[in-house]
Amino acid sequence: MTQSLSRRDFLKLGGAAAAALAAGSFLPPRAAQAARDAGLLDANGDGYIPSMCEMCVWRCGLIAKVKDGRVVKLDGNPEHPHSKGNLCPRGQAGLMNTYDPDRVLTPLIRVGRRGEGKFRKASWEEALDLTASKMLEIKEKYGAEAMVFSTTHCLTQQQFENIMYAFGSPNYGTQRSLCFNAMITAFLLTYGIEEPARNYENVEFILMVGRNMMEAISTSETSELSHAIDRGAKLVYLDPRYTKTASKAAEWIPIRPGADSAFLLAMINVIVLNDLADCEFVKQYTVGCDGIQDAMRRYTPEWAEKITGVPADTIERIAREYAAAKHCALAHPGWRTSNFVNSFQTERAIATLNALSGNVLIEGGCLSTDVTEEGSGLAKPPQPPYPRMSALRLDGTPWKYPLVPLKLGVFQELRDAIITGEPYQAHGWFISRQNPIQALPDRNKTLEAFAKMDFVATVDIIMNDTAWYSDVVLPEASYLERYDPLLPVDGKAYIRQPVIEPQGEAKSALWIYKQLSERLGIGDYFQYTDEEDYIRQQLKPLGVSLEEVKEKGYAEMPEEEKNGEITFNTPSGKIELYSETLKNAGFSPWPTWEEPPAPAENEFYLLTGKVAQHTQFGTQNNQLLHKYSDEPRLWMNAKIAADRGLADGDWVEVTSKVGRANIRLLATEAIRSDCVYMAPGYGHLSKGLTTAFGLGASDSVLHETYTDPISGGQALSQTFVKVKKTADGPAETPKPLYLGE
Amino acid sequence: MTAHKYGFLIDASRCIDCRACLVACSAENNVSMKHTRIWIKDTGIVGEFPDLKHYTAPYHCMHCTDPACVSACTVGALQQNEDGIVTYDNDRCIGCRYCMYACPFEVPYFEWDKQFALITKCDFCISRLEEGQAEPACAATCPTDAIQFGSREEMLALARERIKNEPGRYVDHVFGEHENGGTSTFFISPVPFEQLGFPTTERTESSARFNREVTEIGTPIIASAVALGMTGIYLALKPKTGKHAAEKTEHTEEKTAQAQEE
Incomplete structure (x- = not known):
């Protein structure tokens, strides 16, 4: 029988499932029985069960409170290193993913x-x-x-x-x-590992390049960063947008999009030409110590000022502060680094900065390449x-x-x-x-x-x-x-x-x-x-036994044996500031500047970036998260909006080379004048998502496809858009897009 | 020797506005999708690009030492426990809304959209504490320790200590130490509390005394009758005007959605 999946039908499905569950509860259900055997539930089936979150990929440990066969509350597991007793809003809302009335409950x-x-x-x-x-x-x-x-x-x-x-x-x-091809490829080529671990214990100076840790939350790391700031560590944060992370930074640098690597190369220039690096470390553990001064000579702070819009003396000061913190400095590798076709170079420069500070191998250093295989x-x-x-x-x-x-x-x-x-x-x-x-x-x-x-x-x-x-x-x-x-x-x-x-x-x-x-x-x-x-x-x-693990x-696990020898999984066995592999593939062996495309006049960079309440495209239908989420709007600098006769709350039409979307405007001081920003994950097509359908607009509709030739990363900030007022309102009430027969 | 009293310390310099506390509160207390017991107070984005500031803080019932809501409640639905927690019993509540008007902190949240409207407010997750858990849901989950929970004295001492140690980081004001005669929820902030949208209350004495004087003049029966009458009048008028409902909804939406504007 043909059936359209309306909300009502979904609710019916849910209802039927609930009835089946109620009927089944006369026999001890399998999960409950197993939990009881592990001593987690009492005779009534109530209790607390340890498990693992899946609202993002950080995988916090959780403790689920179960009552009458339903999970009623989730808390962070204090014994898990990724949660340490805390959960972010998504983790807290996890039970509404399970009890979403829109769940598909039958093939x-x-x-x-x-x-x-x-x-x-x-x-x-x-x-x-x-x-x-x-x-x-x-x-x-x-x-x-x-x-x-x-x-x-x-x-x-x-x-x-x-x-x-x-x-x-x-x-x-x-x-x-x-997401992270640029970061992983750069760290593989430089250190021979995918993603080094960050250690905030002794950190004094943190440089974050678009790593919006306070909104793109990794619970334990967000917590560690916050505590480091409380202890007096200095956070310098580069982002064209004044995010919640920017509001916690000692310095927010609203850098021109795509220019991050110019800023970082100038930092390297200041450090290597003034002999501010940890020489002993660099000589012993890296390849490229000899040629780096020549390779970086042209990237002066004055050169970078023209590209980044950041004053040369600011870049120089930050480079010197970074170097002075020695192994207590951390240049954060970032996470979603798919921004421009030159994002790989940004990541290579970050990898280089960490090696120069000598923070990598030292006890208490801020970056650890000692990552055991999963x-x-x-x-x-x-x-x-x-x-x-x-x-x-x-x-x-x-x-x-x-x-x-x-x-x-x-x-x-x-x-x-x-x-x-x-x-x-x-x-x-x-x-x-x-x-x-x-x-x-x-x-x-x-x-x-x-x-x-x-x-x-x-x-x-x-x-x-x-x-x-x-x-x-x-x-x-x-x-x-x-x-x-x-x-x-x-x-x-x-x-x-x-x-x-x-x-x-x-x-x-x-x-x-x-x-x-x-x-x-x-x-x-x-x-x-x-x-x-x-x-x-x-x-x-x-x-x-499984029962013991369940409880x-x-x-x-047995402790890993360490052989004490320091080698990196690169062709040379060292940190490759200079990479023969890159050279052989026809790319620059040094971190280098590549000019990315820029918007024409009357166009804006279209920025994306996370909000704390959602994970990519998968949680917008979660009612608990929806309850406390902001309306997704297009951020535009308030002065630019006023110049164009646009008021906060106006409906605007956003157009790129490949698509068009209507969305309400947010006029704010919190963004550069040449950028607009949209939260990702809205504008769903599926009417099977009764909470999310009709909310906001999709940035995927607007994004053009550009691939970084080295890392293969998609350049998500390289789409330029025009914005104009529209009387149409939420025109993206998606017209039916039927495919095939 | 006074009984052990609970307390919160909320530090606006630490809050990242992630709203884990808001979601945790709703889940823990099964708060309906239309209501909330906890809000985000927000300065909005202050300043001109690129010299900007932005501070937020979660905000919920202050649990006053001498609560005006308890003294205004004619039927004993609001009570104060020995440990300082101001509890609410919806079985006793007659929906008169006196508490709403009595509270100088704009906390009791009236469920205007319900036929027989009750209030909802923070109770320190008392059932959670009774189950032996160490902290209310909001404090337990906060990833930056912007919300901390402990004894009232400890929290007050910690607030003063932080201001003393980092005078550049905080304004010299523990909100809740003297407001309305003192509360069990303390706030510290890098900016004056008016900028965060906190109610300004100059009183160092609770309005509870005034309420008691008023309620003690009449008998509780008369007060109850008046309250019921008021509710009746309200219910009769509400469908026609809906004005208060709209106002309240707007107000509360503003509370939860203020950050969204920025």
């Missing part, structure tokens, strides 16, 4: 046109059979590489990759090139080696982007290759807990790519925009309803465990992937009977 199969929102309920059997048969059909007709796979940072990412590589496809789309010390189920793959990756890694690590990839290029059909045509897309329609730049292009697909299946907990445009939606259990594999952090392996029963028919990713793989004939890659068996196999080398929330 769905599309019956209308793509984007029409017409689905029918299906059994798991039918939905999985259909998904597997479509995937095998595509493999048969076009080869395994015609199936594209995409997912985002999560604890079952490895199992997801198992399906993809065992199936035989190299085409992997992760969020990484939209998962070491734990076992995992056995599996055969992956089949050989010969097809080129559609995203150009590595044949077009030789320095982009395979695990990062270039997602926006993958999307473009789907549209052009070059070097070959993709036909199917399997997506898990990712939302490419919102996440990728240029939404119209992404919809065009979807239109090319013979088949799209999406695993998610709600009807996000990507699920809305899918043929099959597989409902995952929320993070409070399921197990995931254990996660090692600082010598302990932490557990995510169900604190309540999955609602409706929702299932864990571990279950969904195993079921699907068996139908795809690759069950050998999923050798576990169920989620608990998976974790028991992980725990085997530790000799700890404590973690298992102690």
Whole structure:
């Protein structure tokens, strides 16, 4: 029977699920029984269960309060290093993700046109059979590489990759090139590690380049930064926008967008030409000590002033303050560093500044490259080696982007290759807990790519925009309803465990992937009977029982042996300020200045950046977060707005080369005159999101696609827009965008 | 020897306006989506680009030492415990709204949109404390320790100590030390409290005394009758005008959404 997913239907689904749950409660439910066995719940089924948050990728430890089979409150777990007893607003609102009335609680199969929102309920059997048969059909007709796979940072990412590589496809789309490719590629090339850890214990001087720590919250690190400021550490913060982090900084530098690397190169110039670096350290542990003075000579503060708009003496003073703090100085590596085509150079300059301060290896230094590999010390189920793959990756890694690590990839290029059909045509897309329609730049292009697909299946907990445009939606259990594999952090392996029963028919990713793989004939890659068996196999080398881990929330891991020898995982074994690898690939071996494009007159840089209440595109439908969120508006400098006859609250039309959006204006002093800013994650297309639908506008509609040739990062701030008053109001009441039949 | 009294210290210099405390309060106390027991007070963006300042602080019931709301409540729905917590019993409340007018801090939050309207306000998460948890939900979750919880004396001492140690960081004023005769919630701030939008209260004596004098003249029965009558009149008039409702809604939305403007 054809069915449109109206809010009422979703509520009905929720109601049915609740009824099923009530009926089931006469028998001790599985999660409750397991929690009771671990001594976490009393005879009434009430108590506190330790688990792990999934409202962002920081993965704070949490303690869930359970009453009458419902989770009623989440608190930070004081024993977890990522929460230390605190949770951010998203973590606090986690229970509303689980109890979202818009949850998809049964498998769905599309019956209308793509984007029409017409689905029918299906059994798991039918939905999985259909998904597997479509995937095998595509493999048969076009080869395994015609199936594209995409997912985002999560604890079952490895199992997801198992399906993809065992199936035989190299085409992997992760969020990484939209986020941190520049940072990770630069630190890999310089230090041989992906992301160094920050240590705020002794920090005296912190330089943050657009790392909006007070709004893009990583709970423990936000907390550590705040405490460091309380202790008297100086924060210098570069951002074209006066964010909440800027309001806590000793100095806010509203730098011109795209000019960060000029500022940083001038800092390096001041430090190396005045012999302010930690010479001993630099000589012993780095490559490039000899040539750096010559390489940096032209990047004087006076040169940088013209590019950045920051006075030369300010740059010089900050460089000297940074150097004076020695190993108690920290140049923060940043996180989402996908801003301009030169963002890689910004990150190389940051990597260099840290090496110059000698903060890297010293006891109590602010940057640690001593990062242990995830998962070491734990076992995992056995599996055969992956089949050989010969097809080129559609995203150009590595044949077009030789320095982009395979695990990062270039997602926006993958999307473009789907549209052009070059070097070959993709036909199917399997997506898990990712939302490419919102996440990728240029939404119209992404919809065009979807239109090319013979088949799209999406695993998610709600009807996000990507699920809305899918043929099959597989409902995952929320993070409070399921197990995931254990996660090692600082010598302990932490557990995510169900604190309540999955609602409706929702299932864990571990279950969904195993079921699907068996139908795809690759069950050998999923050798576990169920989620608990998976974790028991992980725990085997530790000799700890699952019950003990469930009760404590973690298992102690044996201490890693350190061999005392200091080497870096680079070709030279040292920190490579000068990189032969970059030179061989045809790029500058030194951090260097590359002029990014700038807006024409009457255009603005379109900036993006997080708000504390939301994670990317996935939480806008959470009612508790919506309750305390600001209305998403377009920030514009108040004087510029007045000059253009625009008043605070006016509806404006924002136009880029690729799209148009209507949004209300926020006239504020808190932004440069050449920039406008939009919070990401609004303007959803899916009517299955009854709270988020109709709110704000989508910046993905406006974003143009530009790729940094070295790191593969998307340049999200390189879109320039025109803004004009409109009487239309919220014109982005999305017109139906139906794709295909 | 006086009983142990609880207290909060809220430091506007530490608040990052993340609103974890607001969400935590709603979740812990099952506050409806339309109401709140806790707001963000906000200076707005002050100054001209690029010389800007911005401060915020979470704000909730002050738990006065001599609470005006308790003295104004004719039916004993508002009570003060020995530990200083001002509690609210919605079974006793008749919806007269005297507490709203009595409170100098604009705290009791009236549920105007309900048929039989009650109030909602902070109770220090008393049920949470009774379960043996160390802190109210807002203080427990705050990632920057902008909200701290402990004994009243400790919190007051800590407030004074911080001002003394960093006179450049704070104005020399512990809000709540003397306001309305003293409260159990203390604030310290880098800017004068008027700039954060705090109510200015010059009184160092609680208005509770005045309220008591008024209520003690009449008998509680008369007071209750008057209150009921007032409520009746209000309910009769409300559908026609809706003015107060609109005002209150606007007011509260302003409270929660002030930061949004910036």
